[in-house]
Amino acid sequence: MNREQRLDRQKRIRNFSIIAHIDHGKSTLADRILESTKTLTAREMKGQLLDSMDLERERGITIKLTAVQLKYEAKDGQEYIFHLIDTPGHVDFTYEVSRSLAACEGALLVVDAAQGIEAQTLANVYLALDNDLEILPVINKIDLPAADPERVRDEIENVIGLDASEAVLASAKSGIGIEDILEQIVEKVPAPQGDPEAPLKALIFDSLYDPYKGVIAYIRIVEGTVKPGDKIRMMATGKEFDVVETGVFRPKSTSTDELTVGDVGYLTASIKNVGDTHVGDTITSAANASTDPLPGYRKLNPMVYCGLYPIDTSKYNDLREALEKLELNDSALQYEAETSQALGFGFRCGFLGLLHMEIIQERIEREFKIDLITTAPSVIYDVKLTDGSSLRVDNPSMMPDPQKIDQVEEPYVKASIMVPNDYVGAVMELCQYKRGNFLTMDYMDSSRVNILYEIPLSEIVYDFFDQLKSSTKGYASFDYELIGYRPSKLVKMDILLNNEKIDALSFIVHRDFSYERGKAIVEKLKELIPRQQFEVPVQAAIGTKIVARSTIKSMGKNVLAKCYGGDISRKRKLLEKQKEGKKRMKQVGSVEVPQEAFMAVLKMDDQNKK
Numbered sequence: 001m002n003r004e005q006r007l008d009r010q011k012r013i014r015n016f017s018i019i020a021h022i023d024h025g026k027s028t029l030a031d032r033i034l035e036s037t038k039t040l041t042a043r044e045m046k047g048q049l050l051d052s053m054d055l056e057r058e059r060g061i062t063i064k065l066t067a068v069q070l071k072y073e074a075k076d077g078q079e080y081i082f083h084l085i086d087t088p089g090h091v092d093f094t095y096e097v098s099r100s101l102a103a104c105e106g107a108l109l110v111v112d113a114a115q116g117i118e119a120q121t122l123a124n125v126y127l128a129l130d131n132d133l134e135i136l137p138v139i140n141k142i143d144l145p146a147a148d149p150e151r152v153r154d155e156i157e158n159v160i161g162l163d164a165s166e167a168v169l170a171s172a173k174s175g176i177g178i179e180d181i182l183e184q185i186v187e188k189v190p191a192p193q194g195d196p197e198a199p200l201k202a203l204i205f206d207s208l209y210d211p212y213k214g215v216i217a218y219i220r221i222v223e224g225t226v227k228p229g230d231k232i233r234m235m236a237t238g239k240e241f242d243v244v245e246t247g248v249f250r251p252k253s254t255s256t257d258e259l260t261v262g263d264v265g266y267l268t269a270s271i272k273n274v275g276d277t278h279v280g281d282t283i284t285s286a287a288n289a290s291t292d293p294l295p296g297y298r299k300l301n302p303m304v305y306c307g308l309y310p311i312d313t314s315k316y317n318d319l320r321e322a323l324e325k326l327e328l329n330d331s332a333l334q335y336e337a338e339t340s341q342a343l344g345f346g347f348r349c350g351f352l353g354l355l356h357m358e359i360i361q362e363r364i365e366r367e368f369k370i371d372l373i374t375t376a377p378s379v380i381y382d383v384k385l386t387d388g389s390s391l392r393v394d395n396p397s398m399m400p401d402p403q404k405i406d407q408v409e410e411p412y413v414k415a416s417i418m419v420p421n422d423y424v425g426a427v428m429e430l431c432q433y434k435r436g437n438f439l440t441m442d443y444m445d446s447s448r449v450n451i452l453y454e455i456p457l458s459e460i461v462y463d464f465f466d467q468l469k470s471s472t473k474g475y476a477s478f479d480y481e482l483i484g485y486r487p488s489k490l491v492k493m494d495i496l497l498n499n500e501k502i503d504a505l506s507f508i509v510h511r512d513f514s515y516e517r518g519k520a521i522v523e524k525l526k527e528l529i530p531r532q533q534f535e536v537p538v539q540a541a542i543g544t545k546i547v548a549r550s551t552i553k554s555m556g557k558n559v560l561a562k563c564y565g566g567d568i569s570r571k572r573k574l575l576e577k578q579k580e581g582k583k584r585m586k587q588v589g590s591v592e593v594p595q596e597a598f599m600a601v602l603k604m605d606d607q608n609k610k
């Protein structure tokens with residue numbers, strides 16, 4: 001293409017995301033948009049996805065539909081090029097939302113016409129505003145009998161402060177309002193700015209590793225043009241590569257002659273080393289390099305840490321490789337080697353939140369087939385020592401001796417909980433119990449409030465979500481942001497099994513709660529650790545002081561004794577069953593400890609409350 005053609009095309013590009021609270025209809029609307037722009041017909045939708053799975057099988061390519069290119073014939077008679085960039089929906093993944101939004105000029109804000117604004121609606125709007133996006137409100141599910149679009153329109157204006165007078169009333173399910181949405185995208189979302197002949201600046205907003213093509217970088221071109229054969233440079237590392245392929249997703253990956261300003265697509269360059277592309281980095285051209293990288297997106301630091309240990313110690317290197325691969329697509333994941341007396345060699349890993357932690361654990365087990373023992377999650381404590389130095393502790397067992405500690409600070413979050421009036425009491429009781437400080441309560445309308453609390457992050461990590469859900473029958477929505485560190489009276493609680501201190505079971509607790517929590521955890525462990533051949537005392541200690549104790553009785557007889565004289569197949573079955581059960585057990589000193597025991601600290605609150 002020549003300059004004129006590129007500029008003309010650029011005027012007709014619209015890049016946008018869909019943001020919404022979970023279940024408000026983001027995916028359904030995206031499907032409807034693909035369908036009505038004939039990117040996929042309803043029939044093809046199934047066919048296409050199947051095709052790409054075949055492709056995946058044949059060539060080992062994983063296709064993520066994170067940035068689809070659509071063509072839309074608008075009422076003005078012109079054909080527009082839309083890039084719809086997908087965003088994940090959960091609170092832990094705010095950072096991914098943020099990096100997808102950095103590749104857009106606009107966002108459709110989908111709000112459920114019956115439920116109205118929820119905590120994630122607000123959180124996502126703030127991210128969109130941070131990225132200077134044009135926000136187009138869409139009130140979805142107007143087909144529902146409980147829909148009250150006018151109330152929701154008022155909420156959008158009063159709670160968020162957006163002009164909602166032109167909000168599209170839609171039903172993604174029945175296909176109402178889709179055309180209006182597409183027309184508003186053309187009219188209101190600005191075309192990309194930038195010079196197609198300037199030095200290349202492309203934002204990497206996602207990437208994945210493909211065994212045949214190497215790293216596939218998902219990019220948004222902000223300045224310049226890139227085509228196969230060009231030499232590119234990664235601005236973060238200075239490494240250079242030759243571009244092999246450029247392309248877009250329609251939604252299948254389709255190679256193109258070039259990518260230019262406003263395009264959202266992918267690039268491959270035989271990049272073999274996973275460490276060479278950083279999501280958030282800027283790609284420039286080696287010959288005509290830009291000097292200043294794009295702001296990318298804020299790199300978020302992990303908030304929650306835990307230890308990951310292979311049950312089979314010979315899998316340690318496999319686990320390292322798995323983490324290396326996962327880190328490529330997930331710049332928020334951090335890890336470093338650590339050793340535990342109880343669990344051997346493993347890694348201390350940092351995550352953005354609990355869901356993020358669970359997803360990574362599950363992927364390691366499923367995709368890499370490594371059985372793991374994971375220790376209870378912990379936040380990072382800031383410890384000031386009596387000698388004037390300070391220390392960041394992300395592993396409770398590393399907490400120094402109490403006499404060396406001057407002060408411990410822990411991270412606090414500001415939690416926003418939106419809930420119908422009837423549940424205000426239940427929410428406040430829970431927050432109080434979680435050591436929260438009440439801030440304010442704002443009425444969103446006559447029936448719902450937004451309650452703000454400051455709560456220690458560690459209390460959020462320990463089962464807050466589930467307890468909030470059960471105490472509000474699922475009606476509460478919740479979001480939080482880190483607000484900083486505060487001094488707290490915290491102590492380390494050690495756990496002893498059979499008189500041996502088990503480092504992987506240590507945790508940090510507020511002094512005022514230590515006695516109850518010590519009691520709760522020894523009881524919980526007694527429940528979770530199966531009987532052994534001998535009696536096992538379980539003790540909780542602060543320093544040298546034992547604060548609670550219980551005993552796991554000895555098992556007495558051998559399971560096989562039951563089969564004495566019995567037939568062999570039954571015996572084998574029993575043994576196999578035992579082996580199954582043992583998979584997630586770890587021999588710790590003289591005691592066999594199951595995975596659940598390492599998480600016991602998360603689950604003892606309910607008991608404690610009674």
Ligand SMILES: Nc1nc2c(ncn2[C@@H]2O[C@H](COP(=O)(O)OP(=O)(O)OP(=O)(O)O)[C@@H](O)[C@H]2O)c(=O)[nH]1
Nearest residue numbers: 020022023024025026027028089140141171172173
């Ligand atoms: N009645 C009605 N139901 C809808 C409409 N749009 C979506 N739904 C339903 O709402 C539920 C959630 O829709 P999704 O599109 O999966 O919502 P989402 O926001 O993508 O949810 P996450 O992927 O979990 O973030 C599904 O059961 C949809 O069928 C609508 O316009 N009317």
